[in-house]
Amino acid sequence: MLLAFEHIDYTYPGSPQPAVQNLTLRLPAGKRCVLLGHNGCGKTTLFLLANGLYKPQRGVIRWQGAPLQYDRASLMALRQHVGLVFQDPEQQLVASSVEEDISYGLCNLGLPDAEVNRKVSEAIAHFNLSELASRPVHHLSLGQKKRVSLADVMVLQPKLLLLDEPTAYLDRLHTRDLMAKLHQIQAAGTTIALSTHDLDLAYCWADWIFVLNEGQLVLEGTPQDVFAQRETLEQIHLGVPLVFDVLDKVADALSKDSQTTEESARHGLPETLRQRILDSFRAG
Numbered sequence: 001m002l003l004a005f006e007h008i009d010y011t012y013p014g015s016p017q018p019a020v021q022n023l024t025l026r027l028p029a030g031k032r033c034v035l036l037g038h039n040g041c042g043k044t045t046l047f048l049l050a051n052g053l054y055k056p057q058r059g060v061i062r063w064q065g066a067p068l069q070y071d072r073a074s075l076m077a078l079r080q081h082v083g084l085v086f087q088d089p090e091q092q093l094v095a096s097s098v099e100e101d102i103s104y105g106l107c108n109l110g111l112p113d114a115e116v117n118r119k120v121s122e123a124i125a126h127f128n129l130s131e132l133a134s135r136p137v138h139h140l141s142l143g144q145k146k147r148v149s150l151a152d153v154m155v156l157q158p159k160l161l162l163l164d165e166p167t168a169y170l171d172r173l174h175t176r177d178l179m180a181k182l183h184q185i186q187a188a189g190t191t192i193a194l195s196t197h198d199l200d201l202a203y204c205w206a207d208w209i210f211v212l213n214e215g216q217l218v219l220e221g222t223p224q225d226v227f228a229q230r231e232t233l234e235q236i237h238l239g240v241p242l243v244f245d246v247l248d249k250v251a252d253a254l255s256k257d258s259q260t261t262e263e264s265a266r267h268g269l270p271e272t273l274r275q276r277i278l279d280s281f282r283a284g
């Protein structure tokens with residue numbers, strides 16, 4: 001277990017409602033985790049608590065079993081292991097050029113210049129940023145800024161990578177590229193947790209899903225198990241991925257179709273076929 005939240009409450013100063021309430025959640029090591037939930041359900045707050053930017057009013061957050069400490073040195077150490085990519089890259093990017101921005105965290109660690117330069121060059125190559133390396137950050141597109149933000153965090157080689165709505169504002173092609181890159185990062189040993197509202201993306205990519213509603217954990221499990229809980233998901237107005245809806249409609253149509261064989265009329269869509277179709281939507 002990498003990161004554990006135990007009975008966490010967090011209320012923003014002056015706010016009448018807690019943003020996170022009695023939240024107990026464990027991020028399993030080595031997984032592709034997704035936090036799913038509506039706007040305002042507490043996803044960003046959870047991430048800000050996870051890397052110590054906020055301190056809970058109640059409960060304990062543990063990193064590899066040890067409770068978080070909030071002194072400067074402990075937070076610096078924590079943030080080396082827990083990298084957070086903000087939803088809005090403007091909150092992440094601090095320097096004037098891409099190269100400088102990627103070197104910022106490494107310089108803060110006090111690494112020798114030669115090592116900083118080597119790591120920055122590797123990150124630039126790895127994240128396909130060569131053409132942008134010397135460009136001013138404020139000249140980049142939003143998608144490019146998001147790529148730089150990810151490089152900023154990954155250059156520190158975190159054990160846990162948190163991404164707050166990483167696909168927001170990305171087109172289909174760039175979403176696919178990003179998810180493939182995240183797959184590689186996880187395969188190389190980094191645990192990933194990302195937040196999204198996108199049910200289809202969660203189904204295709206995650207191997208563990210947490211569903212949040214009004215600051216509380218309502219469901220967790222494999223995508224198959226979570227999306228089998230249609231009733232609970234409908235109750236919180238989240239619903240299920242499109243492929244589940246389509247398959248249910250096909251099954252419904254088949255069972256009503258007088259032309260179908262007796263077998264399919266009785267069973268709608270055969271379970272093995274339904275499962276094969278669902279599986280084919282998941283990342284390999």
Ligand SMILES: Nc1ncnc2c1ncn2[C@@H]1O[C@H](COP(=O)(O)OP(=O)(O)OP(=O)(O)O)[C@@H](O)[C@H]1O
Pocket residue numbers: 012013015018019037038039040041042043044045046
């Ligand atoms: N700085 C703040 N001050 C007061 N309340 C806040 C602040 N930031 C967030 N909140 C409130 O806390 C709750 C949880 O917000 P949070 O940003 O964590 O949700 P979210 O799930 O990340 O939402 P979104 O999907 O829209 O990004 C919301 O009710 C929000 O209005």
